[in-house]
Amino acid sequence: MKISSRLRARLHLQKGLSLLEVLAFVTILSIVFLGIASSTIQSIKRTKFTEQKLIATRYAEELEEWLRGQKEEDWTTFYATHAGSSGKTYCFDDAIYDENNDMSWPSEGDCGSLYGLRGQFKREVVLTQSLSSQVQVVISVDWKDGANIFSVPLNTLFAKWE
């Protein structure tokens, strides 16, 4: 039987992989997989945070605009009744919206540990009288993500200008 040198060479080359080679390959592959997986998870977390922050910012601005409306409508009531010399705290959660999505004043008091705005946010405002014709407005919208608590602050000063 005559075997050509080419065929003989090929037969000799057909070896399996050694354990070490397989181990190295599997290690590199698993590191790459783990890297991709963890960066994807990070990216999802970041994106989720950005989304929550956008919504929280909108809620804070919504309250600021509504409060400004209240102040424009009736400064005396706003200043004397709703703001206090040492600050009055209000919790603007789902309960302050009526069926037309219009807002109304809640009774005084903070939210405590309740995240009652759309099931995940906590929106509080502190109204403090400052000078004779200014009200300091400190809004904060908080939300929980796992063990972390994030917050969007919004501070402004309303003044009587008329």
Next chain:
Amino acid sequence: MGIARKNNKKGFTLLEVVVVLSLFAIIVPAMFTMYFASLRAQKKVFVLRDTKRNGDNALTVIESLIKQNAVSVHNATPPTTANQVCTSLVTSSSAVPLYFKDKDGTWFSFTQVSNKIASHSGSLSGTSTVQLTNSKSIVSGFDVRCIYVSELSPPLVSISFDLNQNGPTGRPEDVSSLSYQTKVKLRSY
């Protein structure tokens, strides 16, 4: 000699192939699931941000124009004393559109034109219209009304609208909805 070597060559056993394939069958879908979840989350933020940017822009423009420039409020154009509203004579108006007159006698108004908020302004030389929201955002319930407060106080104008994006597919990640409302007083009154 060569033939003998060939007989020693072993392939993978069925068990090894099954184990490897099942590992891949677990890992590959898991990775794709994560990848698509990430894409969906990014899309949602993109849509939300676009909606918010449109709404913020529209509200800011309307608010600042009315606050800084409006001198009187009218329910018809051209604005005259006869059609002026939110004064001690005609105390409120919910008739849309309202026309605001600035100190030069030019009028401007804001209306909803087929799902968009449009800002109109006009003088003797003609009128012009600018869209305040983009074509992806759908405006609903756009409302501008004014209230007479007191003789000493300028009219109070309230603005409210809802902004939605439904996307071409209507999938949850393409949908966003925000509502806007505020009240301003005419500072140039």
